[in-house]
Amino acid sequence: MKPPRPVEIIGGGLAGLSLGIALRHRGLPVTIREAGHYPRHRVCGEFITALDKDTQQALHLAGPLRGARAARGVVWYEPDRPSFRLQLPEPALCLSRYRLDAALASEFTGLGGELVTGDRTDATPRAGRVLTCGRRPATSSPWMGLKQHFRGLPLADDLELHLGRNAYVGLTMVENDTVNVCGLFSRQGGRTLPEKCRQAGLIDLAGRLEEAEADEDSFCAVAGLDYGAPRRRRDPVPLGDAAGLIPPFTGHGMTVAWQSAAVALPHIDLWSRGAAAWEAAASRIEYDLRRRFRWRLWAGRVIHPWILRPARRRWFRLLHQSGLLPFQPLYRLLH
Ligand SMILES: Cc1cc2nc3c(=O)[nH]c(=O)nc-3n(C[C@H](O)[C@H](O)[C@H](O)COP(=O)(O)OP(=O)(O)OC[C@H]3O[C@@H](n4cnc5c(N)ncnc54)[C@H](O)[C@@H]3O)c2cc1C
Structure with missing residues (x-):
C-alpha cells in the first residue's frame, strides 16, 4: 500500500x-x-447558530467547543429602543475566537498535525492544496467590522442586536463574564466602537460602552468586506469565507465554515488515499458546496440591505407588530 x-x-x-x-x-x-x-x-460576533450534530461529530468539535455558553433569547434595539424580542428555534453557542481558535490549533497539533504559523503563503492552486484563508478583501467595500471585549456590561438578553443607521452591533456574553461587542459599520468616520455607535445613532449603547471596562488588547477591525455574490475563483478548493461570505447578522459564518470543511472531508480523504484524482475531488466538492449553501448565501445577501437601512427595516417591525413576521421560515432559509 502506498502511503497517503x-x-x-x-x-x-x-x-x-x-x-x-x-x-x-x-x-x-x-x-x-x-x-x-x-x-x-x-473580528467576529462569536455567536454560533445552527451548528448541527453531524458537523460537530465529523469534525470532532466537542473538545474545542467545551465551555461555550448556550444562548437563545434575542432582543432587537432600533436604535436604542427595544423593538422586539424573540427566542431562537435552537440554542446558539457563544465562545470567544481567542479561545476557540487556540483550542482548535492545540487539538490539531496534539493529533500530530504540522502547524506552521507566521507563514503567509501564496495561494497558487495545486493538487492537495485547500484554501481556507478567509474572505478575499474587496477593494471598494463601504463596510468595516469592529470588535472588542468588555466587562461590567449587563445585557438585557443572551444577544442584544442593535440596529443603527447603516450599522448593526451584536452584544453577547462569552466566557469569564466578558461581553463581546461586534458590529458592522459604514467605513467613513469614527475609530472606536463608541464613536462608530454614536455616528450610527446608537447613543445609549455608546454611553454604555464608555461606562464599561474595555479590554484594550481585544480591539480589532477589518475592512474590505464584500457581501455581494462570490466571484468564481480559479482556486480548486476554497472553503469557508474563501468560498463566499454570509452577512454576519445571520450569526452563521462560523457554522458555514465548519459545514464546508465537513462537505470537503470525504473527498479529500479519497484523494489522499489515492482513490480519486485531485480534479475529480475538487469538482465534487464544488458541486456539493453549491448544493448545500447556494440558497443560504443568496437569502443572506437579499435580506442584508433590509437590516441595514432604517426605511426598509420599518417593514420588518410592522410585520412583527402585526404577528406576520415569518421568523421561523426566515431562520430556516438562512441556516
Ligand atoms: C463583523 C463580523 C461579525 C461576525 N459575526 C459572526 C457571528 O456572530 N457568528 C458567525 O458564525 N460568524 C460571524 N462572522 C463571520 C465569521 O467570522 C467567519 O465566517 C468565519 O471566521 C470564517 O471562517 P474561515 O475559516 O473561513 O476564515 P477565518 O476564520 O477568517 O480564517 C482564515 C485564516 O486564514 C489566514 N490566512 C489568510 N490568508 C492567508 C495566507 N495567504 N496564508 C496563510 N494564512 C492565511 C488568516 O490569518 C486566518 O487565520 C462575522 C464576521 C464579521 C466580519
Whole structure:
C-alpha cells in the first residue's frame, strides 16, 4: 500500500483547523500554513447558530467547543429602543475566537498535525492544496467590522442586536463574564466602537460602552468586506469565507465554515488515499458546496440591505407588530 498523499491547508481559521483535525483523526498527513499566531482576537460576533450534530461529530468539535455558553433569547434595539424580542428555534453557542481558535490549533497539533504559523503563503492552486484563508478583501467595500471585549456590561438578553443607521452591533456574553461587542459599520468616520455607535445613532449603547471596562488588547477591525455574490475563483478548493461570505447578522459564518470543511472531508480523504484524482475531488466538492449553501448565501445577501437601512427595516417591525413576521421560515432559509 502506498502511503497517503499529504494535504496542505492554507489558512488556520475555523475551516482550516477543523478540516485538519478531522483528517488527522483519519490518520492522514496534514500541514496547515497560517499567516498569524495563536491565541489572537478576531473580528467576529462569536455567536454560533445552527451548528448541527453531524458537523460537530465529523469534525470532532466537542473538545474545542467545551465551555461555550448556550444562548437563545434575542432582543432587537432600533436604535436604542427595544423593538422586539424573540427566542431562537435552537440554542446558539457563544465562545470567544481567542479561545476557540487556540483550542482548535492545540487539538490539531496534539493529533500530530504540522502547524506552521507566521507563514503567509501564496495561494497558487495545486493538487492537495485547500484554501481556507478567509474572505478575499474587496477593494471598494463601504463596510468595516469592529470588535472588542468588555466587562461590567449587563445585557438585557443572551444577544442584544442593535440596529443603527447603516450599522448593526451584536452584544453577547462569552466566557469569564466578558461581553463581546461586534458590529458592522459604514467605513467613513469614527475609530472606536463608541464613536462608530454614536455616528450610527446608537447613543445609549455608546454611553454604555464608555461606562464599561474595555479590554484594550481585544480591539480589532477589518475592512474590505464584500457581501455581494462570490466571484468564481480559479482556486480548486476554497472553503469557508474563501468560498463566499454570509452577512454576519445571520450569526452563521462560523457554522458555514465548519459545514464546508465537513462537505470537503470525504473527498479529500479519497484523494489522499489515492482513490480519486485531485480534479475529480475538487469538482465534487464544488458541486456539493453549491448544493448545500447556494440558497443560504443568496437569502443572506437579499435580506442584508433590509437590516441595514432604517426605511426598509420599518417593514420588518410592522410585520412583527402585526404577528406576520415569518421568523421561523426566515431562520430556516438562512441556516
Ligand atoms: C463583523 C463580523 C461579525 C461576525 N459575526 C459572526 C457571528 O456572530 N457568528 C458567525 O458564525 N460568524 C460571524 N462572522 C463571520 C465569521 O467570522 C467567519 O465566517 C468565519 O471566521 C470564517 O471562517 P474561515 O475559516 O473561513 O476564515 P477565518 O476564520 O477568517 O480564517 C482564515 C485564516 O486564514 C489566514 N490566512 C489568510 N490568508 C492567508 C495566507 N495567504 N496564508 C496563510 N494564512 C492565511 C488568516 O490569518 C486566518 O487565520 C462575522 C464576521 C464579521 C466580519
